Amino acid sequence: MATYAIGDLQGCLAPLQRLLRVLPFDSTHDRLWFTGDLVNRGPQSLETLRFVRSLGDAAITVLGNHDLHLLAVSEGAARLHRGDTLEEILEAPDASELLDWLRGLPLMHVEGRFALVHAGLLPQWTVPQALLLADEVREMLCGPRFRKWIQRMYGNHPDHWSDELEGWDRLRVIVNAMTRLRICTAEGTMEFSHKGEPARIPPGYMPWFEAPGRRSASHEIVFGHWSALGWRDQPGLLAIDTGCLWGRELTAVRLEDRQVWRVQCLEGGG
Secondary structure: OEEEEEOOOEEEEEEOOOOHHHHHHOOOHHHHEOOOOOOOOOOOOOHHHHHHHHHHHHHOOOOOOHHHHHHHHHHOOOOOOOOOOHHHOOOOOOOOHHHHHHHHOOOOOEEHHHHEEOOOOOOOOOHHHHHHHHHHHHHHHOOOOHHHHHOOOOOOOOOOOOOOOOOOHHHHHHHHHHOOOEEEEEOOOOOOOOOOOOHHHHOEEEHHHHHOOOOHHHHEEEOOOOOOOOOOOOEEEEEHHHHHOOEEEEEEEEOOEEEEEEEEOOEEEO
């Protein structure tokens, strides 16, 4: 069995289909890992969501910030932004089934030495601890308090982790780290406005994966989210959002040997 990790789709189904035609992927025994952000801003958000769902057990997907944005909009907890391509999902006859499926997805997935997450992990978290924290959010998303939680999900504070955090603040920090994090201080204080290249990070901050003593370094972390970072393959790390939405490439990497496949994307995700 082989596992192919694929970067952020954001509604770009055509490049994914081209990529799957060149991958030596067999759905009967291989697996696809998606880094989240299945939807939004690309031209085929509805079709992408339907397609990934149709893969069943052949695909593992973690939630990204755009996926959570869709859930928030569907519950009236957020408004559509300029450039969003979510209306077709909300108006689809199978919207309820698709949204329920999305709610059931995890924030993090771990197999062996590999850990899949959309954005990143705070330096204080071990992988087993982070997995338990992700399960707290999944339980809330799937539970009877979902609508109360989704109304309180947004916000940049607290901006750092504490084991004493409780309630909505605790869940918000977990979600922000796993779906929005790019940079933080050495102590793990998060900053969310920077979306550019690592060379332009504000003083006092660093890429989350460069935090000294990061406790998740025991695993190979596979993540997307940071398209300006681009492809990064280094010990303990695979960054695989290569900016398909922005006309660059959609990337797949086979985890067992780190062999890479890429297809060119048109600007706008075509």
